Amino acid sequence: MSFANVIRTARTASLSVVLRPAAAHCVRLSHNQAPTSSAPSDVAPKISTSSSTTEKREEIRTDWDVRIISYEEFLPKTQDSSTERSIIIDVREPAEVAEGIIPSAIHIPLATVDDALKLQPAEFLERYGVAKPQSDDEIVFYCRSGRRSTLASDVAKGQGYTNILNYKGSWFDWTEKQNTNS
Known part of the structure; x- marks a missing residue:
């Protein structure tokens, strides 16, 4: 191997070390956490445990009293909305x-309900062809299936x-009952 080849090999090896990116610090943040800086940190952010996530889910479910309606209660609302101010x-x-x-x-897709x-x-x-509901x-x-409607x-x-009101049976229940009644 010539001296030029040795130098070229050494230069290539050193460049690959310099140019090779350092392993990124991968941290999965929970929905309410944001990274504090783009620089890697020696301390990983606190990630919520499954028990606290479950508790938060329970808080959402029990935070207020939403009325869940059945297919039988829901069906008339789909046929005549002139008797009461209702929007589905x-x-x-x-x-x-x-x-x-x-x-x-x-x-109105779930991701846009808040803005809508x-x-x-x-x-x-x-945008939607109906009057905006009053409070x-x-x-x-x-x-x-009822999860996103909740x-x-x-x-x-x-x-x-x-x-x-939450028609928790949702599309699955609707299609099953409609096919049964047909």
Whole structure:
């Protein structure tokens, strides 16, 4: 091996050490934590334990009294909304809504419920084709299986809505009952 090859090999080896990125510090943050700086830290942020996460989930469920309604209670609301001020909101994702939507429902994905309920009445009407619900109007949330509708109910409650119903059977229950009754 010539002297030039030795120098070239040594230079390549040293550059690969210099240019090789250091292993990134991977830290998984919980939903309410934010990184304090972009520089790696010797102290990892405190990550919530599963028991405290479970407790927080329970707080959401028991923080207030949401009324869960059955298919039998929900069905008339889909057929005639002229008797009372009621709005049915489907919080599923657009791909799920492609399977179908419950009659008289409007689609507001869960990720946008908070922003949608903060819209001015004229903008809400323009975007969703129905009047924005008042704080005491009946709002019925549903999703695919009941989990996201529970979260949407909590969001609405946090914004001051007081007459919230959760059709927890949601799309699964609806399609099963509709197919049985057909």
